[in-house]
Amino acid sequence: MMxxxxxxxxxxAGLRPDxxxxxxxxxxxxxxxxxxxxxxxxxxxxxxxxxxxxxxMEFDESRVYQPGDDPRNMDWRVTARAGTPHVKLFRExxxxxVWLLVDQGVSMRFGTRVAFKSVIAAQAxxxxxxxxxxxxxxxxxxxxxxxxxxxxxxxxxxAGLLPLLDxxxxxxxxxxxxxxGSIVAAAEHLTRLIRPGSLVAVISDFADxxxxxxxxxxxxxxxxxxxxxxxxxxxxxxxxxxxxxxxxDGARQAPLAEARTGILDLxxxxxxxxxxxxxxxxLETLQRLAQRDRAHLLRxxxxxxxxxxxxxxxxxxxxxxxxxxxx
Numbered sequence: 001m002m003x004x005x006x007x008x009x010x011x012x013a014g015l016r017p018d019x020x021x022x023x024x025x026x027x028x029x030x031x032x033x034x035x036x037x038x039x040x041x042x043x044x045x046x047x048x049x050x051x052x053x054x055x056x057m058e059f060d061e062s063r064v065y066q067p068g069d070d071p072r073n074m075d076w077r078v079t080a081r082a083g084t085p086h087v088k089l090f091r092e093x094x095x096x097x098v099w100l101l102v103d104q105g106v107s108m109r110f111g112t113r114v115a116f117k118s119v120i121a122a123q124a125x126x127x128x129x130x131x132x133x134x135x136x137x138x139x140x141x142x143x144x145x146x147x148x149x150x151x152x153x154x155x156x157x158x159a160g161l162l163p164l165l166d167x168x169x170x171x172x173x174x175x176x177x178x179x180x181g182s183i184v185a186a187a188e189h190l191t192r193l194i195r196p197g198s199l200v201a202v203i204s205d206f207a208d209x210x211x212x213x214x215x216x217x218x219x220x221x222x223x224x225x226x227x228x229x230x231x232x233x234x235x236x237x238x239x240x241x242x243x244x245x246x247x248x249d250g251a252r253q254a255p256l257a258e259a260r261t262g263i264l265d266l267x268x269x270x271x272x273x274x275x276x277x278x279x280x281x282x283l284e285t286l287q288r289l290a291q292r293d294r295a296h297l298l299r300x301x302x303x304x305x306x307x308x309x310x311x312x313x314x315x316x317x318x319x320x321x322x323x324x325x326x327x
Contacts, residue, residue: 183207
């Protein structure tokens with residue numbers, strides 16, 4: 001008989017993240033590369049190079065002096081070498097807003113090894129958030145489930161991140177709140193808040209992703225760098241041995257889309273092929289959307305350490321394909 005409860009015995013291990021543990025992940029976050037893939041355009045002073053030229057900390061180039069140029073910017077070495085007056089140009093440094101969209105919905109509260117998908121998503125959000133804070137970025141985002149959500153605008157030095165981490169450790173609320181029922185609904189809300197020059201990380205199992213309802217992805221990617229982080233359990237990508245498995249989330253419907261009646265029937269080869277095809281179609285849809293919107297897609301599995309998988313995936317942002325997939 002299959003169980004969806006991780007094997008750890010601690011009360012919160014694998015079921016719900018602990019705030020102290022999420023804060024402690026700051027040490028691992030230093031290994032993550034969140035450097036922009038190109039020069040970014042943002043709106044505040046900070047640690048990233050913008051397309052604005054002005055008085056900044058990063059030298060860009062020298063050019064011939066023009067009337068009106070500030071004499072304090074004279075490049076005397078180039079002037080002496082060229083025989084004509086030259087001035088230095090700088091690229092002004094800017095902050096980059098980082099937005100974390102973290103799915104904690106009912107389909108995320110599932111796992112057969114080590115941890116629920118919701119816990120892996122929380123750990124990934126913490127690692128990305130701390131990596132951004134340590135770079136001097138402003139961090140904010142949206143954490144949601146089907147009963148409630150918490151939204152924070154990007155703020156410096158962890159002021160925007162810590163409330164999100166605290167929310168990630170909370171149990172689901174009572175039905176009838178102000179939650180979002182799907183990643184699509186939450187993302188459509190977020191599109192009204194994000195400005196060009198941001199880094200947007202969407203962390204979800206993308207259980208309800210559809211090509212025909214994917215305009216939100218294009219909106220998030222417009223003028224920003226977009227990370228799509230697919231969190232999945234090994235049981236979703238590979239079928240267990242043939243059999244009939246009772247599956248539930250502890251109160252409501254089964255978290256696996258194929259188990260409509262609470263019984264996952266994998267007794268025949270046809271049913272097992274259909275089961276594997278469900279996850280493969282989801283992955284192929286995400287790959288097509290990532291290619292269409294120039295997003296970077298990586299995978300996190302519930303049985304793999306999150307930090308190393310994120311580091312591999314972020315290190316491959318300049319490459320192609322799906323990063324962070326289990327070996």
